[in-house]
Amino acid sequence: MRLVRKFLPLLLLFVSIGSLAAQTPSAPADPAAQIAQLQQQVADAKGSADNAWMLASSALVLMMTGPGLALFYGGLVRKKNVLGTMMQSFAMMALITVLWAIVVYSLCFGAGNSFIGGIGHAFLRGVGAPPDPDYSGTIPQQTFMIYQLMFAIITPALISGAFAERMKFSAMLLFMGLWSLLVYSPMAHMVWGKGGLLNASLGGRFPTLDFAGGTVVHITSGVSALICATYLGRRLGYPKEPMMPHSVVLSFIGACLLWVGWFGFNAGSALSAGALATSAFVATHFAAATAAIGWAGAEWIRNGKPSALGAISGCVAGLVAITPASGFVGPMPALLIGLVAGVGCYLMVAKVKAALGYDDSLDAFGVHGAGGTIGALLTGVFATKLVNPIFKDAQGNALASGMIDGNYHQILNQAVGVLIAIVLAVVGTYVILKIVDFTIGVRVTAEHEVQGLDLTQHGEEGYYWEASLP
Amino acid sequence: MTKLEAVIQPSKFEAVKDALLEIGVEGMTVTEVRGHGRQKGHTEFYRGREYTVDVLPKVKIETVLPDRLVDSAIQAITNAARTGKIGDGKIFLSRIDEAIRIRNDERGETAL
Numbered sequence: 189m190r191l192v193r194k195f196l197p198l199l200l201l202f203v204s205i206g207s208l209a210a211q212t213p214s215a216p217a218d219p220a221a222q223i224a225q226l227q228q229q230v231a232d233a234k235g236s237a238d239n240a241w242m243l244a245s246s247a248l249v250l251m252m253t254g255p256g257l258a259l260f261y262g263g264l265v266r267k268k269n270v271l272g273t274m275m276q277s278f279a280m281m282a283l284i285t286v287l288w289a290i291v292v293y294s295l296c297f298g299a300g301n302s303f304i305g306g307i308g309h310a311f312l313r314g315v316g317a318p319p320d321p322d323y324s325g326t327i328p329q330q331t332f333m334i335y336q337l338m339f340a341i342i343t344p345a346l347i348s349g350a351f352a353e354r355m356k357f358s359a360m361l362l363f364m365g366l367w368s369l370l371v372y373s374p375m376a377h378m379v380w381g382k383g384g385l386l387n388a389s390l391g392g393r394f395p396t397l398d399f400a401g402g403t404v405v406h407i408t409s410g411v412s413a414l415i416c417a418t419y420l421g422r423r424l425g426y427p428k429e430p431m432m433p434h435s436v437v438l439s440f441i442g443a444c445l446l447w448v449g450w451f452g453f454n455a456g457s458a459l460s461a462g463a464l465a466t467s468a469f470v471a472t473h474f475a476a477a478t479a480a481i482g483w484a485g486a487e488w489i490r491n492g493k494p495s496a497l498g499a500i501s502g503c504v505a506g507l508v509a510i511t512p513a514s515g516f517v518g519p520m521p522a523l524l525i526g527l528v529a530g531v532g533c534y535l536m537v538a539k540v541k542a543a544l545g546y547d548d549s550l551d552a553f554g555v556h557g558a559g560g561t562i563g564a565l566l567t568g569v570f571a572t573k574l575v576n577p578i579f580k581d582a583q584g585n586a587l588a589s590g591m592i593d594g595n596y597h598q599i600l601n602q603a604v605g606v607l608i609a610i611v612l613a614v615v616g617t618y619v620i621l622k623i624v625d626f627t628i629g630v631r632v633t634a635e636h637e638v639q640g641l642d643l644t645q646h647g648e649e650g651y652y653w654e655a656s657l658p
Numbered sequence: 659m660t661k662l663e664a665v666i667q668p669s670k671f672e673a674v675k676d677a678l679l680e681i682g683v684e685g686m687t688v689t690e691v692r693g694h695g696r697q698k699g700h701t702e703f704y705r706g707r708e709y710t711v712d713v714l715p716k717v718k719i720e721t722v723l724p725d726r727l728v729d730s731a732i733q734a735i736t737n738a739a740r741t742g743k744i745g746d747g748k749i750f751l752s753r754i755d756e757a758i759r760i761r762n763d764e765r766g767e768t769a770l
Contacts, residue, residue: 430704487703491703497704538706538707541706542706551705
């Protein structure tokens, strides 16, 4: 034993050198083969960097739903509905995952036609370690798949803001399942899928620049939210009865998690860890900042005080607006886009909503629908090949992207994308609501609405803080 | 025996509690309540809409006293809680039929 202890350091040294030597494959004698091997190692290293960032981004985007959105929305509702509201986000993390694995990934990203993918990748067949070069040449297709899943999860969760405090849990599950099939899949396929009608990188007929989902995620969910809000009708007592957020503290935490998570949402949409990811990261952050200032500033002017809720709502609006633009615009335009979104969404929520009288309880339409539209259109203005040479001619030279490059046509393409998103959302959502209402009924009874979702839908209370209870 | 209920501003609670203890009050029950008398509430903004919040946070102190302590208790409370502005609060007195100590069945003033 003493002998072992004496020679242990030397033994360890030999073992480590030996294992290092074992990892480095012996270089082949032929120089061409050597170069090929080195090239492969470089590609592997780059792939590792990209994959690391993409896995981290996937985690960040999931965090946006849980707990980001769950807290943001949860804090905005009345105490008796906090769990019900958080469950609406959390349930998506579970439900959409299963649907995605079974068929939704394939419908979004499988080869199909201009409007929808096929079922070639149903049950994730063919989705493994090898990259799919149409989407990303350096990361496993499985990484791409799991990253996109997180988008598919948060998109329906956003809609829940519109029917907060009055939708049946069972009806919501059915609605969201159908929505991901009938609305999300076609839109995602059209903008991001191979052969998609609006796909800017793969030669779509109406190339819509949507880096991370302004149309696919925010306009579809935001417009769907409006349809839901009007179909389900106003909450009992709205608008006379004040329905104040039971915890702006929770919403604050949620919003900050959304801001941080959004780096995964936007910068991760570069699908690589290089300069484009950085550019998108910076644009994202800048837009959030000016949007918060814009909304809070508008409140300061109009109400005399900038509210915390206004500031965090503003930052979310900016993040929404920069989503389609993030990988196409420079930092200075990002500041401007954020500011426009902050002020614009504030007006939508404070003036237009009140004037039109619909009860979009948590402003899903006002922030995501409106913000997404603002962002999608401004992308057509500020997209530049200097940030992202997305359009190329036959020789591979970069063509003008947006208006500031001299491409005045792009904003029309953006409008086409926006319009398609709106129409798909309106029609799809209405049809699904009809189906769900006909089969199981969408809205809770008046009595249940008064008691609250937590008790009636989930048999729980969010807080047992009364001193009298053990 | 007299029950004394005082609804006061929350910020005055510590002062009132200390004043009562000083004059020999041996027990009290304190609850956080909301309410208003003539005091107007304040306005809050939510999503561009102005709301009037007219039920304001208050503290209610309930204590059952032997009759000999009632006047000094009222004095103690008003001195500690008065600011001279609307919203200072109110004191209510009512007769108590009986008081019983749960621990040892004592009744009447000795139970207080």
